[in-house]
Amino acid sequence: MKTHARVVVIGGGIGGCSTLYHLTREGWSDVVLVERDELTSGSTWHAAAQVTQFGAIQTMVGLKRHSLDLYRELSADPEHPINYHITGGIRLGHTVEHLDGYHHFVSMAKGMGVEFEVIDGEECARRHPLIRSHGLAGGLWDPLDGDIDPSQLTQALARKAREGGAEIYRFNPVEAIEQSASGEWVVHTKNGTITCEKVVNATGYRVNEVGAMLGVEHPVISMEHMYFLTEPIAQLEAQDWRVPILRCPADDFYSRQEKKGLLVGIYEQGCKSWGEDGIDPSFTMELLPNDLDRCLDNMERVFERMPVLTDTGIHTIVNGPITYSADGLPLVGKIPGLRNAYAMLGLRAGIGEGGGHGRMLAEIMVHGEATWDTWALDPRRFLGHCTREYTTAMAVQDYQNEFRFHMPHEHRPAGRLAKTTPLYPVLKARGAEFGPVAGWERALYYKPTADFEHVPSFHHSSWHGLSLMRSARFSNALV
Numbered sequence: 001m002k003t004h005a006r007v008v009v010i011g012g013g014i015g016g017c018s019t020l021y022h023l024t025r026e027g028w029s030d031v032v033l034v035e036r037d038e039l040t041s042g043s044t045w046h047a048a049a050q051v052t053q054f055g056a057i058q059t060m061v062g063l064k065r066h067s068l069d070l071y072r073e074l075s076a077d078p079e080h081p082i083n084y085h086i087t088g089g090i091r092l093g094h095t096v097e098h099l100d101g102y103h104h105f106v107s108m109a110k111g112m113g114v115e116f117e118v119i120d121g122e123e124c125a126r127r128h129p130l131i132r133s134h135g136l137a138g139g140l141w142d143p144l145d146g147d148i149d150p151s152q153l154t155q156a157l158a159r160k161a162r163e164g165g166a167e168i169y170r171f172n173p174v175e176a177i178e179q180s181a182s183g184e185w186v187v188h189t190k191n192g193t194i195t196c197e198k199v200v201n202a203t204g205y206r207v208n209e210v211g212a213m214l215g216v217e218h219p220v221i222s223m224e225h226m227y228f229l230t231e232p233i234a235q236l237e238a239q240d241w242r243v244p245i246l247r248c249p250a251d252d253f254y255s256r257q258e259k260k261g262l263l264v265g266i267y268e269q270g271c272k273s274w275g276e277d278g279i280d281p282s283f284t285m286e287l288l289p290n291d292l293d294r295c296l297d298n299m300e301r302v303f304e305r306m307p308v309l310t311d312t313g314i315h316t317i318v319n320g321p322i323t324y325s326a327d328g329l330p331l332v333g334k335i336p337g338l339r340n341a342y343a344m345l346g347l348r349a350g351i352g353e354g355g356g357h358g359r360m361l362a363e364i365m366v367h368g369e370a371t372w373d374t375w376a377l378d379p380r381r382f383l384g385h386c387t388r389e390y391t392t393a394m395a396v397q398d399y400q401n402e403f404r405f406h407m408p409h410e411h412r413p414a415g416r417l418a419k420t421t422p423l424y425p426v427l428k429a430r431g432a433e434f435g436p437v438a439g440w441e442r443a444l445y446y447k448p449t450a451d452f453e454h455v456p457s458f459h460h461s462s463w464h465g466l467s468l469m470r471s472a473r474f475s476n477a478l479v
């Protein structure tokens, strides 16, 4: 094992291995990765591993598209095949508002060179013959949606990194980290000490164990997340093509083909956070106890959408930890308050996004800037109000709304009143409605009547015309 390296990446999941590979691609070869167990032994090995181009902002679309292109390139290597199926995918839409959103995402993605298509309900059922089209207004079609073997993918990134000069030390937990007077990081591992210029925390759900070694607590917690796998389905056995991926914002589920059966994952409303009181050191390559009862309500509706499931057995249930940050987006970039320390944390769709995240972080580390706008993922965006309680409340809310994209000017209820100014009660008493900005409650408009409700929309929302500046009550508030 080396005693000195330019970079030490801690954690050998998709996030760490992608960072290591992209550092070598940017020309840095004196880089190492330290993994406490086997590569992929955190969340990566058991992921449903869907790889979509869909993202709510252009940065996410761009980096997901990079993942996809990279995974196609890696899986084309005949010496090291990867199970990668590009099936296309449909995000179902149940209302006109869903479709308005999808039209917005089509044009936004076009700006990143990514093509989606809005289709009607009948077309959804034509492209996915196991679904009924009742209640569907349509859907968003991603022609390059698919799924990949997450372990093969991570191993491929590790192999490519090694070919670029990187070294990987497995079964070697990091136990302590200190910074020397000259600013170098001294990383103490079970098998020895490595002194380096830059350190990367890519430790998945152990984010705050290694965070504590660096003296920081990141606004990231873990949620339990479940999917189940079914027995073979005759219709799938009879056809020589794979059905597309489904994601449903109304019934909170996703589904893809797995062998000749289906994999169905659920984002249940009665969800559970995990690991806040510490994680057993022996929890590695492990799953959490099954609790599919939490998902019964969703399952009833999933079975109505895909009636074939009613007569199909479930052979495996997977429940694993998945990380969420205080605003649902990952932390990729410099760790605030530290020199030469970087985060690759809070990955909640790390398989699909990991290729892009690794490129973004490597570019930031090597060049000081990245191909895409980095601010949305910059770890420095969080302020002091992101306590563990706040982060948990936000993570639960994000989990419950996994496929329910934000509408313009939509402000959700979790984590509210984190920060208020002395004017808050004054404006509130005069009928102001508020929305949070960096935790601060900011007045948006005055309600014209006590029972007025803001209905967000991609067209004019119901507050259109209620200008704060034009409101007579606003001038009253100023005197």
Ligand SMILES: Cc1cc2nc3c(=O)[nH]c(=O)nc-3n(C[C@H](O)[C@H](O)[C@H](O)COP(=O)(O)OP(=O)(O)OC[C@H]3O[C@@H](n4cnc5c(N)ncnc54)[C@H](O)[C@@H]3O)c2cc1C
Binding pocket: 010, 011, 012, 013, 014, 015, 016, 034, 035, 036, 037, 038, 039, 040, 041, 042, 043, 044, 045, 046, 047, 048, 049, 050, 051, 172, 173, 174, 175, 202, 203, 204, 205, 206, 209, 210, 225, 226, 227, 284, 318, 319, 320, 321, 322, 323, 344, 345, 346, 347, 348, 349, 350, 351, 352, 353
């Ligand atoms: C049920 C389920 C389904 C999912 N489905 C999808 C999906 O369809 N698509 C998708 O994109 N994502 C999916 N995900 C999410 C995905 O699995 C994660 O986003 C991704 O695996 C996170 O990767 P990571 O590298 O950040 O963390 P991990 O894979 O957890 O890797 C972190 C690594 O750090 C190591 N480590 C921790 N502490 C130390 C230490 N002190 N020293 C050295 N090493 C250390 C760990 O051993 C681990 O190997 C799913 C997750 C779950 C639970």
